[in-house]
Amino acid sequence: MKHFSWSRYRSIVKKEAIQIRRDRASLGIALVMPIMLLFLFGYAVNTDVEHIATGVWDQSHSADSRELAQNLANTNIFAIETYVQSDDELEQLIDQGKIDVGLVIPADFATKRDRNEPVAVQLLVNGSDPNIARTAVSNAQLIVQNKAISIQEANMQKQGMGKLELPLSLESRVLFNPNMESIVFNIPGLIGLIMQNVTMILTAFSLVREKERGTMEQLIVTPIRPLELLLGKITPYVGIGLFSFCIVLFLGTYWFGVPVKGSILLLVLLSLLFLITTLVLGIFISTIAKTQLQAMQVAFAFILPSVLLSGFMFPRDTMPLVIQWLGGLVPLTYFLEILRGIFLKGVDLSALWLDTLGMTVFCVVIIVIAMLRFRKQID
Template sequence: MSKKAPSFMFSRYAAIVKKELIQIKKDPASLAIALILPVMLLFLLGYAVSSEVENIEMAVWDQNQTAESRELIQGFVNGQFFKHSIDALSYNEIEKLFDEGKVSLALVIPKSYSKDIVRDKASVQVIIDGSDPTIAKTALSNSKLIIQNKSIEIQMDAINQKGLGGMNQPLVEESRVLYNPNMEVMKFNIPALIGLIMQEVTLILTAFSLVREKERGTIEQLMVTPIKPSELILGKLTPYVGIGLFSFLFVLITGILWFGVPVEGSIPLLLLLSMLFLVTTLAMGILVSTLAKNQLQAMQMAFAIILPSVILSGFVFPRDPMPLVIQMLGGLIPLTYFLEMLRGIFLKGVGIEELWNQTIILSIFTILLCIATILSFKKRLE
């Protein structure tokens, strides 16, 4: 009767471990991603993820130009919540600043401000960009608090000087929230979700295209043909543009009809800019596909792009409070500019004039990614 082999032998186990270590050694790219990516994400998320909103960009239209009006402005900038960025000269200029996303709050001080304080009936106007509810709520609550404190200070000065104070509040705030008066989070999130979903779908679709050819061995058939790298890359890119556009239309219609988020701006412009972004993300996915040796590497690279995009693009957290270095890193992500386009067209109804800078930057990204993809593809077996 034969002797039964032991169910577990350490020698066999050690041999498998040794074999796997050799396989890992042969794939340093995956090992580097596994070791470096967590640390990189920790630094990015540690600095970028914050629920606090500070240094809100503020425009000031000071029609009074007195020591009293300057004291009020100083009261806004003394704290950490507001930053006096631009001086405006009209409501039209303020509206343009909001449309271009340069400021989130405007303080309007009337000509009679200093005289009205003496008569206990001064008022100032605070106009807030409500497209981002997080920033808008912070701006609204803190502006009210600052003006209330200033009003109490004026009353105390009157008591000290005259021995009595008026019964009325000497300074009041007239608040006005633009674009999203009710500060609904849904109206802010749905356009961004459309952009994020489109990036993930198109990036993952194309990230596996050439890798799949490599693993199946069909890439060898392409190598012996007279096809040029540019023809192969663009040929693989084109079908996914149609798929991505159809997917975008489906998601867009769902967002409008099901979630009730209207498009205030031009839908043809939205479709045109969305097509540009689709080409950008598809080119990014093809680039990943040319660099990755297998589908695991392609997935890891795609994940390394998607997660920072969620955090640094302004999808979840406002970009203004982030450190300058983190903001610069976010500026290297195409989704950052597409979210500005989507929210601008959805919420503010802006046109190409206000989105021209984002359009140029996104076009440059597209060209550079296409060139990098073509150059990275070598018409030979690695």
């Protein structure tokens, strides 16, 4: 039985490094794509709703009505784009997509305010985008409620009744992301997503390319053992993956301003574990695919569900239990919890051991499966 040979292993590593250097397209994917994806998704994936295009039909034309409209604009949630003269004009602008919110102030608004009589204003909201609609309605309700409380306080002070004291209040304290900025939540997830996509595709292409060129058969007839060939093929990509990780980590921290609150050493070590997992996934894909086109199709068949199931875009807690179990079969699910835990919460391994264990188990299982399939194909 042949033993593992470091010299044969180094030969495969050297061969793969030379091939990567000559293959400018793969090298570009490995070095340029992570930066491009980070900037693209970093600026494009933003769930913070601001500057909602708003139209106002002010039938009162009074100082009070203008103050109410200005209260909406001062929040930066609403951006008053136009003033209209009829309901039909307001609804037409919403239908055309030029505005998403319409504020209708009745003609007797100022008169009823002066008489301290109840008065209602109407908010028309484009509900085709639920996120925008919920943000508009909730913020408008808060603005009107605060305005009503201030009016009530002023009336009570005029009557000599003192200051209005609410019987119930809420004191909220937001941990880890006080300003609730979506970019702070998204950037750690993007690092994991980019690492998964780039390294998995590159590794899969590397082995499938050997099949297409017929060089895999030449390697098989040499004394090189399957383990030596496998490790030699993925070792250069470990270095490339770590380099790409350092680039996106630097840009995420210094360009997008998302600091790492936890241990950077722990982050690098667990990222290396995830990197090895995705590399072995690429090898597994290469044992299924016969051409680079098939490898691309299989890779995307795995990437797209992982984006949905891992919690990158949507919270997993709101998903049905069966879908959550399916998400447990995706290594990105565990790595995102690790990334956000270290980035945002600054926690250590005592809080992340369960996710680390899950990713480790997945890594070991996929290594065994990939090795068995790879060995079977070579034999």
